[in-house]
Amino acid sequence: MNLYPFVSSLLIAVLSTQIIGCGLLRNVAMDSARPILLDQTVAMNREADYELAQDALPANIKLLEGLILSYPSRKDFKLWVCEALCGYGFGFVEDQDKQRASQLYLRAKDYAVSNAVKHTHFKPEYMYSVDDLQNWLQQRSKKDIDVLYWLGHSWGAYIALNLNDPEAMADLPKVQWIMERVIALDEGFYHAGAHVFLGSVYGSIPPMFGGSEDKSLAHFEQAFSLTEESFLLAYYYFAKTYCVRFQKKDAFDHAITHIEQASVLDFENLQLVNSIAKHKSLQLKQESEELFFDEEMYE
Amino acid sequence: MKKCMNKVLIAIIIVFCALPVFAQEKYVLKLATLAPEGTTWMNTMEEMNDQIKEQSNGRLRIQFYPGGVMGDELDVIRKMRFNQVHAGGFSGVGLGKVVPDVRVLDLPYLFHSYEEVDYVHQKLLDHFKKAYADQGYILAGWAEAGFVYLFSQTPACDREAFSHVKLWAWQDDPLAKAAFDGMGIPTIPLPITDVMTSLQVGMVDSFYSPPLAALALQWYTRVKYMCTFPITHATGAVLINKKFYDKLPDDLKKILDDNFSQYLKILISRTREDNAKSKETLKKNGITLLDASDQEVKELVVESNKVWNNLAGTLYSRELLDQVLSLINEVRDDSKK
Numbered sequence: 001m002n003l004y005p006f007v008s009s010l011l012i013a014v015l016s017t018q019i020i021g022c023g024l025l026r027n028v029a030m031d032s033a034r035p036i037l038l039d040q041t042v043a044m045n046r047e048a049d050y051e052l053a054q055d056a057l058p059a060n061i062k063l064l065e066g067l068i069l070s071y072p073s074r075k076d077f078k079l080w081v082c083e084a085l086c087g088y089g090f091g092f093v094e095d096q097d098k099q100r101a102s103q104l105y106l107r108a109k110d111y112a113v114s115n116a117v118k119h120t121h122f123k124p125e126y127m128y129s130v131d132d133l134q135n136w137l138q139q140r141s142k143k144d145i146d147v148l149y150w151l152g153h154s155w156g157a158y159i160a161l162n163l164n165d166p167e168a169m170a171d172l173p174k175v176q177w178i179m180e181r182v183i184a185l186d187e188g189f190y191h192a193g194a195h196v197f198l199g200s201v202y203g204s205i206p207p208m209f210g211g212s213e214d215k216s217l218a219h220f221e222q223a224f225s226l227t228e229e230s231f232l233l234a235y236y237y238f239a240k241t242y243c244v245r246f247q248k249k250d251a252f253d254h255a256i257t258h259i260e261q262a263s264v265l266d267f268e269n270l271q272l273v274n275s276i277a278k279h280k281s282l283q284l285k286q287e288s289e290e291l292f293f294d295e296e297m298y299e
Numbered sequence: 300m301k302k303c304m305n306k307v308l309i310a311i312i313i314v315f316c317a318l319p320v321f322a323q324e325k326y327v328l329k330l331a332t333l334a335p336e337g338t339t340w341m342n343t344m345e346e347m348n349d350q351i352k353e354q355s356n357g358r359l360r361i362q363f364y365p366g367g368v369m370g371d372e373l374d375v376i377r378k379m380r381f382n383q384v385h386a387g388g389f390s391g392v393g394l395g396k397v398v399p400d401v402r403v404l405d406l407p408y409l410f411h412s413y414e415e416v417d418y419v420h421q422k423l424l425d426h427f428k429k430a431y432a433d434q435g436y437i438l439a440g441w442a443e444a445g446f447v448y449l450f451s452q453t454p455a456c457d458r459e460a461f462s463h464v465k466l467w468a469w470q471d472d473p474l475a476k477a478a479f480d481g482m483g484i485p486t487i488p489l490p491i492t493d494v495m496t497s498l499q500v501g502m503v504d505s506f507y508s509p510p511l512a513a514l515a516l517q518w519y520t521r522v523k524y525m526c527t528f529p530i531t532h533a534t535g536a537v538l539i540n541k542k543f544y545d546k547l548p549d550d551l552k553k554i555l556d557d558n559f560s561q562y563l564k565i566l567i568s569r570t571r572e573d574n575a576k577s578k579e580t581l582k583k584n585g586i587t588l589l590d591a592s593d594q595e596v597k598e599l600v601v602e603s604n605k606v607w608n609n610l611a612g613t614l615y616s617r618e619l620l621d622q623v624l625s626l627i628n629e630v631r632d633d634s635k636k
Binding site: 128129130160161162163164165166167169170172173204205206207208209210211244245247290293 | 329333335336337338339342362364366367368369371383491492495510511514515516517519520573576577580581583584585
């Protein structure tokens with residue numbers, strides 16, 4: 001009797017059980033470690049020391065990327081790394097090196113797309129089909145909002161730095177649709193980030209290209225209200241886009257003053273992002289003379 | 300005592316040596332454009348500005364007002380007249396408000412290749428420099444939006460199909476309406492700001508635009524087809540207020556002239572690359588490219604001839620039209636050899 005087929009089948013069965021068991025154990029272990037990882041993200045958001053955050057974020061990103069390698073289907077890890085990559089790129093890289101920041105945003109977008117494919121029936125080809133993308137968005141419900149938001153956020157951040165690339169330019173309306181859907185599902189999600197995004201888009205392009213003073217202002221006002229004026233980055237973008245584009249010097253000064261006078265420590269979970277907003281607004285204030293045109297001076 | 304005298308002497312020498320440096324006046328050219336920050340247009344102009352600052356040792360620089368901060372092209376021309384803004388980037392529509400003759404370069408089905416465009420623009424540069432100077436402007440150099448194509452929701456690449464679509468025409472552009480009317484193609488004149496909404500509600504279902512602009516304006520999301528035979532070539536240029544220019548010392552004038560000449564050529568080349576890439580992007584995003592038949596192209600050119608002749612004497616002189624056509628023929632004859 002040839003026992004070989006039987007033994008080999010048994011061996012495969014035992015090994016499979018072991019592997020599955022090991023996978024289960026690993027997942028159980030990871031589930032119990034999740035609160036620690038979540039706390040790590042919270043701790044980073046509560047970091048008020050700009051330099052410390054700058055030094056610490058890369059390690060966080062690598063830790064999360066390592067975990068994603070081990071647990072590729074975990075939605076939460078990909079969302080966190082997406083947030084970390086976008087935050088690091090925006091806060092510490094893009095003013096010095098736009099190309100490097102673009103790469104960070106693309107990496108974040110890849111994680112966001114992967115999440116969308118795995119958890120929301122998304123297909124990468126939808127990114128090139130107006131009808132498919134819009135249909136997919138219409139089918140999304142509130143439970144998908146985190147996937148939608150970070151897809152829009154990372155994609156939008158990449159586009160903003162690559163307006164000289166026609167392909168990126170073509171993608172802008174797609175991100176606008178994503179952010180409009182986020183607003184329809186939960187407009188306050190991530191500090192009303194979708195309102196800040198759309199306010200910035202309508203406030204930075206000429207009306208001829210689809211910009212709108214009224215729409216920009218309405219989005220920013222809604223963002224201020226939903227966040228109870230605590231999210232300083234909304235004021236920074238308001239000053240940088242709407243106020244400059246529509247030459248509202250008083251509103252610009254008011255927004256910068258609001259950022260300057262707010263204490264980073266006032267809002268515990270926004271300390272890092274508010275400290276970045278303070279840093280950036282300082283630079284914006286220094287450039288303000290060049291941003292506003294005084295007609296009377298030249299009459 | 301001698302030490303002290305030496306110090307005074309050195310101080311006096313330093314002060315006198317430094318005086319010419321302090322006496323050198325600094326100039327800021329304020330330039331307005333509709334192009335948003337970060338676009339190829341603005342990136343190229345920023346590169347030029349760095350070069351100008353370096354070559355002039357900081358005595359001349361450009362301050363940009365991008366993204367239409369100064370209003371549309373007509374607002375910028377008004378501000379230039381009052382010397383509030385010193386320079387602007389313009390399309391044919393804005394350029395034509397100062398020198399209507401220049402619209403001859405935007406005539407439908409006139410140019411068939413970049414070679415023809417470049418040859419005619421270069422040959423007519425001095426003519427138009429003088430025409431703008433007479434109106435108080437310096438023509439710093441040509442730019443362009445590129446070849447313009449027709450986009451539609453249903454397939455349209457011949458006059459029969461064109462007459463069945465609801466085609467938008469730019470209300471502020473007298474040439475567009477005259478050209479389409481002359482060719483028997485009905486249009487719906489609207490301001491450019493209303494096009495997107497009109498496409499959304501179905502008031503219009505087709506438009507004309509260079510590929511890059513179709514992406515930038517987001518209009519491409521509302522159509523399915525692009526006809527690959529260009530209906531026209533959209534010219535552009537940078538104008539500088541002559542009052543500002545005349546105040547510049549000669550060396551700064553030269554730096555400004557040389558740099559605009561160099562960088563606007565770079566800009567044209569990059570715009571062409573962007574337009575080529577935009578066509579690929581349009582395809583990637585599901586736009587079907589349609590080819591017009593040779594017969595249709597011939598007939599369109601014959602029809603457009605009538606438009607060119609009808610507009611001669613009103614929008615531009617007959618003499619100028621003949622000169623343009625003769626220059627184009629030179630290129631075509633040359634290419635046949």
